[in-house]
Amino acid sequence: MADDKFDSIVVGAGPAGVSAAITMARAGLNVALLERGEYAGAKNVQGAVLYSKMLQDVIPEFWKDCPLERAIVEERVFILTAKSGIQIGYKSADYDVVPANCYTIIRVEFDKWFSKKAEQAGVTLITGVTVSDVIKKNGAVVGVKTTEGDELLADVVIACDGVNSILAQKAGLHREWKPQEVALGVKEILALPREKIEDRFCLEGNQGSTTEMVGDITKGMLGYAFMYTNKDTIALGLGCAVDDFQRTNIKPYDLLEELKRHPLVRRYIQGSKSVEYSAHLIPEGGFNSMPPLYTDGMLLAGDAAQMINPTHREGSNLAMSAGKMAGETVIEVKKKNNFSARSLSLYRKKLEDSFVLKDMDDHKDIEDKVRANRDMLTVYPKLVCDAAHEYFLVDGLPKRDHQKRIIRRIRRERGFFRMFKDAMSLRHAIG
Amino acid sequence: MVDEPKPMTLEDKLGLLTYKNDHQTHIKILDNKTCLNCPNKPCVTGCPAGVYAWDEPQKKLVVSYENCIECGAARMLCPYNNIEWNPPRGGFGVSYKYG
Numbered sequence: 001m002a003d004d005k006f007d008s009i010v011v012g013a014g015p016a017g018v019s020a021a022i023t024m025a026r027a028g029l030n031v032a033l034l035e036r037g038e039y040a041g042a043k044n045v046q047g048a049v050l051y052s053k054m055l056q057d058v059i060p061e062f063w064k065d066c067p068l069e070r071a072i073v074e075e076r077v078f079i080l081t082a083k084s085g086i087q088i089g090y091k092s093a094d095y096d097v098v099p100a101n102c103y104t105i106i107r108v109e110f111d112k113w114f115s116k117k118a119e120q121a122g123v124t125l126i127t128g129v130t131v132s133d134v135i136k137k138n139g140a141v142v143g144v145k146t147t148e149g150d151e152l153l154a155d156v157v158i159a160c161d162g163v164n165s166i167l168a169q170k171a172g173l174h175r176e177w178k179p180q181e182v183a184l185g186v187k188e189i190l191a192l193p194r195e196k197i198e199d200r201f202c203l204e205g206n207q208g209s210t211t212e213m214v215g216d217i218t219k220g221m222l223g224y225a226f227m228y229t230n231k232d233t234i235a236l237g238l239g240c241a242v243d244d245f246q247r248t249n250i251k252p253y254d255l256l257e258e259l260k261r262h263p264l265v266r267r268y269i270q271g272s273k274s275v276e277y278s279a280h281l282i283p284e285g286g287f288n289s290m291p292p293l294y295t296d297g298m299l300l301a302g303d304a305a306q307m308i309n310p311t312h313r314e315g316s317n318l319a320m321s322a323g324k325m326a327g328e329t330v331i332e333v334k335k336k337n338n339f340s341a342r343s344l345s346l347y348r349k350k351l352e353d354s355f356v357l358k359d360m361d362d363h364k365d366i367e368d369k370v371r372a373n374r375d376m377l378t379v380y381p382k383l384v385c386d387a388a389h390e391y392f393l394v395d396g397l398p399k400r401d402h403q404k405r406i407i408r409r410i411r412r413e414r415g416f417f418r419m420f421k422d423a424m425s426l427r428h429a430i431g
Numbered sequence: 432m433v434d435e436p437k438p439m440t441l442e443d444k445l446g447l448l449t450y451k452n453d454h455q456t457h458i459k460i461l462d463n464k465t466c467l468n469c470p471n472k473p474c475v476t477g478c479p480a481g482v483y484a485w486d487e488p489q490k491k492l493v494v495s496y497e498n499c500i501e502c503g504a505a506r507m508l509c510p511y512n513n514i515e516w517n518p519p520r521g522g523f524g525v526s527y528k529y530g
Contacts, residue, residue: 036518038451042526043501043518107530128522147520164503164518179507186479188444189529233529242507245477252479253441276529277444279479279502 006032006124008330009144009154011131011167013040015316016302016323017160018114019058023327025121029334032152033115033123034144036130036161041111043162045187045280047228047235048107049210051317052099058324059117063099067109069230070208071100074201078264080215084385085264089209096207104208104228104235106189131161133170134298140339141171141297155339156330157298160323163281165304173300174291179243180371181285181306183223186252187237188260190272194232200268201229212313213238215381217259219250222370222377225259226313227268234269236260239282241367252279284310287364293351294344299326309359311366318356325350369425376422383413441481445498453523456496458482458505459515466492469511477508500525 010021013035021033037043049072055062073096076089095101119125135143135151143153144167159167163182168174201209213225223240238252238259245252259265283289283306290306293299301307302319309318329347333339351357370376387406410416460466467490474483474492480500484493501524505514518524 036521038522038526041530043524044530045527046530048530108527109529111530130518130521132517164501164506164516166518176512177507182504182507184477184479184502184504242477242504245504246473246508246510249471249473249476251441251476253444253481257438274439274444274447276447276527277500278527278530279500279504281502281504281507 004032004152006030006152006154007334008032008156008158009034009152010158010160011144012160012162012302012304013037013111013115013118013125013127014044014160014162014302014319015114016304016307016319016326017158018111018118019320019323020158020160020301020327021118021123022058022121023324024330025118025123027331029331031123032154033118033125034129034131034146034152035115035125035127038128039112040115040125040127041108044107044111045185045278046107046316047187047226047237047313048105048110048316049102049228049313050105050110051102051314054317054320056099058320059114065113067105067113069104069106070203070206071096072102072104072210073100073203073207074209076209076211078211078213078215079381079384080213080217080262080264081382081385082216083263084389085215086384086388087264091209104210104230106230106233131167134167139296141295155297155334156344158323158326158330159298159300159304160302160319161304163283163303165300167298168291168300168304171295171298173295173298177283177285177289179246180241180367181283181289182242183239183282183284183310184242184245184252184279185237185239185282186256186277186279187235188256188274188278189230189276190234190236190269191232191275192234192269192272196271197229197232197234203229206231213265214377216378217255217262218377219248219255220374220378221245221248221250222367222374227265233275234272236265236269241284242281253277282310282315283308284367286310286367287357287360290360293348294341296341296344297339299329299344299347301326307356307360309363311363312359314359318359321354321356322351325354366426373422373425379413383410445480445500448500449526449528450497451523451526452497453519455520456494457517457519457524458494458496458499460492460494461513461515463491465511465513473508473510474505474514478505
């Protein structure tokens with residue numbers, strides 16, 4: 001059919017795709033944005049925490065009409081055993097500013113809003129279209145084919161089609177992910193009156209909090225759980241490496257039910273009503289799993305390119321920045337009318353100069369290190385909880401005996417030298 | 432003591448979702464014999480929507496593709512790369528409201 005030729009076709013109306021499309025449309029380029037869902041967001045799942053800076057770079061003053069849930073003023077980490085937990089948190093009134101450092105969002109509402117912004121910028125948004133293949137000419141990507149057999153042509157295709165990227169594979173940029181390169185997340189949205197959320201989480205007005213949970217709840221699988229406050233819902237979920245689900249035969253939805261019943265979780269969600277269950281893959285292979293980011297006539301951004309920093313819960317922000325840089329790259333190469341891989345390599349240069357590839361590089365082998373010492377996922381939570389239990393226990397024994405018991409337990413379970421080694425191996429996790 | 436939340440079955444969870452079902456499947460088992468020799472069948476337990484079930488009398492994997500919530504994990508869960516999973520055709524499949 002091929003009756004339409006665009007300057008660029010962007011596949012996938014998520015954070016990367018919309019950012020790329022808006023950037024190009026604003027520069028006057030003729031852009032098509034293809035989305036396989038009935039509406040933008042229909043297939044998308046995220047925690048979801050939205051970081052202001054990267055969105056602001058695409059939509060200045062986004063907070064004026066963006067569907068935001070709560071401004072995050074508190075970030076907490078729970079280290080859990082089956083019945084106990086250490087609770088660490090940082091809360092600051094300084095976070096309660098406009099725009100806040102980050103917000104919780106309902107991802108589908110956000111995507112609808114974000115894609116509307118693209119349309120307003122002049123992007124042709126086409127929903128309900130699944131792209132099944134790339135069209136190549138003389139080895140270069142020159143367009144895409146849909147499942148319905150339609151063909152669309154463009155100077156450059158930007159593949160932002162998510163973790164299950166068809167385009168990256170069809171263009172020969174990567175093989176299938178390995179099970180250890182992806183995590184499977186499941187989540188429920190739990191409805192609760194907003195006063196209850198504010199009381200239980202100690203929040204005022206539109207303030208919100210995030211809670212990440214590690215330890216017993218993942219049963220030694222590499223992953224973590226989370227609990228985010230929205231206006232009148234709580235997002236409760238967990239994600240673990242697919243190779244661990246494969247190895248253990250644990251059912252993800254059973255694990256989610258266990259999380260709901262955990263003594264440190266259940267009071268927060270008591271009386272809530274589940275309104276949605278969802279699942280999604282998270283590309284957590286990191287820097288070493290990233291496919292080539294460009295080829296003749298095509299760029300890759302977002303989850304499709306493994307742009308996730310799991311140790312910092314970041315992903316959609318990397319996607320937005322990468323999408324914007326992909327768009328800027330197309331604008332520049334268009335001036336020279338050269339869409340070769342060599343010309344498009346400018347995109348990688350831009351990413352290297354930004355936080356995107358710097359952060360990816362710094363955190364590239366954290367998961368391998370934890371995998372190599374998998375027992376630290378269960379040993380340490382138990383150790384710190386037992387130590388805390390002992391420390392606070394008043395049972396008539398002298399304090400020095402309690403201290404000795406704590407030290408003996410650490411020696412037996414891990415040893416100080418090994419603990420130091422573990423800490424050194426993970427120092428980049430929080431860096 | 433807080434009352435424990437009422438347990439939800441997978442059916443309860445999937446019942447919350449809106450689907451537009453296609454008459455054709457987007458999931459294909461490449462070789463039935465491979466499943467026969469697969470010892471622990473991680474697709475059956477690991478799929479978050481319970482799409483894959485082992486039918487012992489028929490000795491084959493039953494695929495309820497219409498329950499798929501499109502995470503794509505099945506491809507990586509199968510140790511033998513025996514599951515071909517493609518996104519449903521445009522406009523079909525699950526539509527999340529919250530996401």
